[in-house]
Amino acid sequence: MPNESTRRAPAARPGLSADEFRRHAHAFVDWMADYYARVEDYPVRAQVQPGEIAAQLPAAAPEASEPIEAIFKDFEDVILPGMTHWQHPAFFAYFPANGSPPSLLAEMLTASLGAQCMSWQTSPAATELEDRMMEWLRDLLGLPDEFTGCIQDTASTGILAAIVTAREWASDFAVNRKGLSGGAPMTLYCSAETHSATEKGAKIAGIGRDYVRKVPLGPERGMNPELLAQMIRADRQAGLRPFCVVATLGSTGTGAMDPLKAIGETCEAEKLWLHVDAAWAGSALILPETRAMIDGIGHVDSLVFNPHKWLFTNFDCSVFFIREPEHLIRSFEILPEFLKTREGARVNNYRDWGVPLGRRFRALKLWFVLRSYGAEGLRALIREHIALAREIAGRIEAEPDFELVTPARLALFCFRYRPDEMADGEALDTLNETLFEALNDTGRVYFTQNRVDGAYVIRWSVGQTATERRHVEDAWALVQATARSLER
Numbered sequence: 001m002p003n004e005s006t007r008r009a010p011a012a013r014p015g016l017s018a019d020e021f022r023r024h025a026h027a028f029v030d031w032m033a034d035y036y037a038r039v040e041d042y043p044v045r046a047q048v049q050p051g052e053i054a055a056q057l058p059a060a061a062p063e064a065s066e067p068i069e070a071i072f073k074d075f076e077d078v079i080l081p082g083m084t085h086w087q088h089p090a091f092f093a094y095f096p097a098n099g100s101p102p103s104l105l106a107e108m109l110t111a112s113l114g115a116q117c118m119s120w121q122t123s124p125a126a127t128e129l130e131d132r133m134m135e136w137l138r139d140l141l142g143l144p145d146e147f148t149g150c151i152q153d154t155a156s157t158g159i160l161a162a163i164v165t166a167r168e169w170a171s172d173f174a175v176n177r178k179g180l181s182g183g184a185p186m187t188l189y190c191s192a193e194t195h196s197a198t199e200k201g202a203k204i205a206g207i208g209r210d211y212v213r214k215v216p217l218g219p220e221r222g223m224n225p226e227l228l229a230q231m232i233r234a235d236r237q238a239g240l241r242p243f244c245v246v247a248t249l250g251s252t253g254t255g256a257m258d259p260l261k262a263i264g265e266t267c268e269a270e271k272l273w274l275h276v277d278a279a280w281a282g283s284a285l286i287l288p289e290t291r292a293m294i295d296g297i298g299h300v301d302s303l304v305f306n307p308h309k310w311l312f313t314n315f316d317c318s319v320f321f322i323r324e325p326e327h328l329i330r331s332f333e334i335l336p337e338f339l340k341t342r343e344g345a346r347v348n349n350y351r352d353w354g355v356p357l358g359r360r361f362r363a364l365k366l367w368f369v370l371r372s373y374g375a376e377g378l379r380a381l382i383r384e385h386i387a388l389a390r391e392i393a394g395r396i397e398a399e400p401d402f403e404l405v406t407p408a409r410l411a412l413f414c415f416r417y418r419p420d421e422m423a424d425g426e427a428l429d430t431l432n433e434t435l436f437e438a439l440n441d442t443g444r445v446y447f448t449q450n451r452v453d454g455a456y457v458i459r460w461s462v463g464q465t466a467t468e469r470r471h472v473e474d475a476w477a478l479v480q481a482t483a484r485s486l487e488r
């Protein structure tokens, strides 16, 4: 006779059953499709105050299981109002993080597989698809055949990897062995417009902020190459060790392009590593008509760009190209017994190509995006963004009470409201700051601010997947109406 305890049904294992998972997953997919259909109805920038969301969250994790329905309800009621909607077509802030349906579908598969793709053996297909995606992208962007590379999480990580590799290459890999102590300080050069990620990378790599040289701007806000050469020479004469230049294609503030050819010639002559930060503008290289920006690519040692910004690939996905990967691998490789695999050097083990050991399967979404849109589709969308930005910039220029402060470079420009030819200065800056906050408070658009030569400006970046003509036209109408209704 079975006793009482053996007759009782076994306690259900914690977690969802397969049937429950299927039911919720179907409902979630419906929600996702509806979200995209109505994303325009949400305020672009979250309209909440600091602490408002946290106040609605319990102070401690639950002891008992809660149903998915209850968690999902809180997602809709508590979390969603506190989200800024990056996929909103009136998102004109920062640079876009423009996802897309094929990318999202791939992310669902990636999450389902839950693979950690640190080495070839831990997911051969992930590694080999990544190899192939790097080749596809290299060719689509018109980069040299010898470039190879891998997918990183962000451009910041790629820039750090470049700085560390440059440091090792320049020191004959001595810093890896002995640390930075002892030798003369190493100096890194970038323009005054360079994204803060370079300074951050230099801090982390032990270069020190004091040794990041901000080269003044030349015409069109690109790095002045003559001053770069002078600064390198002066540093050498002072006993320092110049080792790396980070050039930007498409600066965050104004979309400025550093003159790669002239910078590259200096790097070649002075034996400096040349890294290119094309985090945003790199996607536009898919258009043959924008390739003039990589004139001089023959001098470039490494380059980073973010498909998660402007190539319709969900965040995160940053692509890092390098001419001679052996320097990168030698800088980062570390091989304890438990990480060794029998394939050895016959395969790429991307754990040795950057900072993290563990890696997501990011190549899958690129594969879906590149195949689903085709190069033609991607080109058409990026061309449309550029054309829309140019058109709106032209209209701003034509209005006597507005000023186009920086021209449309690719799909980015800066402008300000300047009624009655107000003089530069605090009053004009304050007026524009008021306009900027008022616009974002409507929830109908989202811009970011910038300063150009000290002047407060509004920065308009076009690039959301769903952005169409009507969105930029509505936004421009809103900008004019809001500006002209401001009290002065």
Ligand code: PLP
Binding pocket: 095, 153, 154, 155, 156, 157, 195, 197, 248, 250, 251, 252, 277, 278, 279, 280, 306, 318
């Ligand atoms: N470089 C440039 C030119 C950028 O515009 C940005 C971000 O907008 C970055 C680097 C940093 O990018 P990430 O967020 O991928 O680290």
